[in-house]
Amino acid sequence: MAALWYTVFLLALINFINASSYKDGEKVILYVNKVGPYFNPHETYHYYQLPVCRPEKVEHRSLTLGEILDGDRMAVSNYDINFKENGQDKELCTVKLSAEEITQLRDAIEDLYYFEFIFDDLPIRGFIGHLEEGAFLPHTHKIYLWTHHHFYFEYNGNQVISANVSTREHQPTSLDEVEAPLDVKFTYSVTWKESNLEYKKRGSLLRDTNFFPRTLEIHWLSIINSMVLVFLLIGFVVIILMRVLKNDFARYNMDDEESEELDSDDNGWKIIHTDVFRFPPQRGLLCAILGAGCQFLALATGIIVMALMGMFNVHRHGSMNTAAILLYALTCFVSGYVSANFYRRIGGENWVWNIILTSCLFSVPFFFIWSVINSVAWYHKSTQALPFTTVLLLMIIWLLVGYPLTVIGGIFGKNWAIGFDAPCRTKNIPREIPPVPWYRSAFVHMLIGGFLPFSAISVELYYIFATLWGREQYTLYGILFVVFAILLSVTACISVALTYFQLSSEDYRWWWRSIFSAGSTGIFVFLYSLFYYYKRSNMSGTLQTVEFFGWTILTCYIFFLMLGTVSFFASLKFIRYIYVNLKMD
Numbered sequence: 410m411a412a413l414w415y416t417v418f419l420l421a422l423i424n425f426i427n428a429s430s431y432k433d434g435e436k437v438i439l440y441v442n443k444v445g446p447y448f449n450p451h452e453t454y455h456y457y458q459l460p461v462c463r464p465e466k467v468e469h470r471s472l473t474l475g476e477i478l479d480g481d482r483m484a485v486s487n488y489d490i491n492f493k494e495n496g497q498d499k500e501l502c503t504v505k506l507s508a509e510e511i512t513q514l515r516d517a518i519e520d521l522y523y524f525e526f527i528f529d530d531l532p533i534r535g536f537i538g539h540l541e542e543g544a545f546l547p548h549t550h551k552i553y554l555w556t557h558h559h560f561y562f563e564y565n566g567n568q569v570i571s572a573n574v575s576t577r578e579h580q581p582t583s584l585d586e587v588e589a590p591l592d593v594k595f596t597y598s599v600t601w602k603e604s605n606l607e608y609k610k611r612g613s614l615l616r617d618t619n620f621f622p623r624t625l626e627i628h629w630l631s632i633i634n635s636m637v638l639v640f641l642l643i644g645f646v647v648i649i650l651m652r653v654l655k656n657d658f659a660r661y662n663m664d665d666e667e668s669e670e671l672d673s674d675d676n677g678w679k680i681i682h683t684d685v686f687r688f689p690p691q692r693g694l695l696c697a698i699l700g701a702g703c704q705f706l707a708l709a710t711g712i713i714v715m716a717l718m719g720m721f722n723v724h725r726h727g728s729m730n731t732a733a734i735l736l737y738a739l740t741c742f743v744s745g746y747v748s749a750n751f752y753r754r755i756g757g758e759n760w761v762w763n764i765i766l767t768s769c770l771f772s773v774p775f776f777f778i779w780s781v782i783n784s785v786a787w788y789h790k791s792t793q794a795l796p797f798t799t800v801l802l803l804m805i806i807w808l809l810v811g812y813p814l815t816v817i818g819g820i821f822g823k824n825w826a827i828g829f830d831a832p833c834r835t836k837n838i839p840r841e842i843p844p845v846p847w848y849r850s851a852f853v854h855m856l857i858g859g860f861l862p863f864s865a866i867s868v869e870l871y872y873i874f875a876t877l878w879g880r881e882q883y884t885l886y887g888i889l890f891v892v893f894a895i896l897l898s899v900t901a902c903i904s905v906a907l908t909y910f911q912l913s914s915e916d917y918r919w920w921w922r923s924i925f926s927a928g929s930t931g932i933f934v935f936l937y938s939l940f941y942y943y944k945r946s947n948m949s950g951t952l953q954t955v956e957f958f959g960w961t962i963l964t965c966y967i968f969f970l971m972l973g974t975v976s977f978f979a980s981l982k983f984i985r986y987i988y989v990n991l992k993m994d
Contacts, residue, residue, distance in 0.1 A: 429529055430567040431492040437569070439490055439560075440470055440483040440527040443792050444537065447521040448947035450878060451956045453480040453792045456524055459517060459537070460510035462487050462502035462595050475731035477799050480792040483527055490528075493564060493601045498557075501595040508589035514538065515584050518552050528562070529569040531611075535576050538584070553581035558597045563604035570604045570611045632888065635865045635895045642861070642902040650909060654987060678912035682988055684840045685912065686831035688755045689920035696757065697767040698924060700748025702974025705771075705967050706897075707740045708733070713893060716886035734803070738810040741768070745818025753826035764819035768812050771970070775963060782959045789952045832989045845914045851922055854907050858926030862972060863933035865899045866892055870934070874941050878948065878957060897975050900927045904976035905983045912984070923980040928973030931965035938965075 431437060441456035457463050470483040487501055506514070518538035526533040535558070541551040557579035563571040582593055678685075689695060715732055748767040749760050757763060786794035795803075847853065869892045904927050908919050916922075938961045942948060948957060 704744035742818035745815035746822035749819035750822030859929030901979035924973035927976030931968035
């Protein structure tokens with residue numbers, strides 16, 4: 410909780426510092442930022458990579474960490490804009506386009522490239538050109554370049570309230586059947602208008618913009634579907650399973666005289682009480698998964714709570730990226746503490762290796778996947794490729810904050826660990842496990858344990874993907890918090906049910922089974938991502954494909970860690986409950 414409030418304070422301080430005010434006639438710098446295909450949101454390039462007007466010496470603006478991670482690369486433009494001063498048809502420059510540059514612009518317009526400018530931290534977006542497709546017979550294919558930008562600004566007092574641009578007020582320049590070199594004249598106009606909207610509310614205008622569609626509806630179908638599933642599962646676990654347990658307790662807790670006839674035929678979860686708390690193999694890896702899973706549970710909860718508190722302003726670039734990095738570094742203490750504490754509780758001795766494994770369990774796969782994505786982005790000269798200084802900064806944050814907090818958490822967890830306190834004594838020789846039918850196999854448990862939590866979020870998952878990989882702006886964080894709670898509840902319920910069925914089959918190897926049964930939800934999320942990419946999105950190209958599947962694989966891995974952890978602790982709590990209430994000899 411302290412990490413959450415610390416992050417909240419930093420973001421609030423950043424927002425306060427960046428509030429700008431101007432004097433009448435004072436120059437307001439318009440920054441050019443990036444361009445990219447409209448349907449490939451994460452494929453972006455620097456604006457000056459196109460043959461457009463640019464200053465003789467390009468001056469870049471210093472960026473925050475979140476802006477760099479968001480692919481921003483802001484540079485000062487040639488536009489001469491003064492506060493509250495209008496201007497009509499002002500010449501920006503004349504560009505002589507070569508044949509190669511004409512082809513570059515044609516390809517960009519055919520791929521629906523849009524541009525993004527930044528004016529007083531407000532994004533201004535528009536299309537590079539216009540593609541006109543005619544009828545099938547005769548088919549026409551015309552490409553036009555917008556050469557005039559009309560900027561519309563609103564102000565309240567000495568502060569900018571809104572910024573927008575129109576490209577359709579002048580006739581565009583045709584790029585069809587033109588000869589190189591081609592002289593293209595770029596012009597612009599500026600219109601200022603007074604507004605009564607307060608500066609602190611200007612973000613609401615951005616949510617109403619039509620350049621990127623917004624999804625602001627309440628997803629009642631998703632909520633109803635998830636709530637019905639939760640009620641059914643909770644009803645199943647609480648009513649049916651508890652009645653079964655009641656019968657089991659009545660049968661297992663009979664007096665010796667009453668149970669003589671049943672002893673010879675006794676079976677079920679009672680007879681494995683000397684093995685059910687037998688510690689599993691690879692206990693260090695298991696504890697590292699639990700530690701990382703608890704960290705991401707805390708991280709996800711913290712981000713959603715911060716969003717509910719309104720800490721992510723839509724007009725601030727990369728605020729959620731910055732918050733996620735800060736929270737991840739600060740919550741490393743959780744992973745170290747949980748992992749080392751549980752490792753010592755189940756008899757682990759090499760706690761140093763356990764802490765190292767915990768710290769590497771996510772960071773190593775993340776670094777590998779990021780390296781591939783960043784290399785592909787660097788090859789394509791995309792702004793998604795992080796500069797060396799940013800990479801160095803992220804490594805320093807992990808080495809000086811994340812890893813030390815993991816170690817500190819591990820030391821506290823090791824020192825504060827108590828005994829495992831199993832309610833049943835474990836025998837030295839393990840019991841033989843009888844064969845089970847196919848419908849009680851580990852594979853079937855993974856299908857059921859992964860599909861049901863996935864079905865609880867399947868509808869809402871579309872809106873999440875559309876936000877992360879599309880153009881929608883997700884603002885219904887209250888609903889997201891409810892769906893997140895539903896997901897954890899469904900995971901815990903199905904884990905308890907599957908664990909009971911496993912123990913009833915006299916199979917005591919529940920430790921790893923409980924993690925993989927619910928952790929397999931990540932597989933279903935990945936299968937859905939395939940459906941979304943090929944059937945619900947218009948993304949294409951090597952760069953976008955590598956980014957989409959790279960980050961999606963990492964996200965599915967996080968689902969495995971989080972839900973596997975929830976499943977394990979729910980099963981552990983359930984097993985303790987039934988064996989504590991079992992009458993032992």
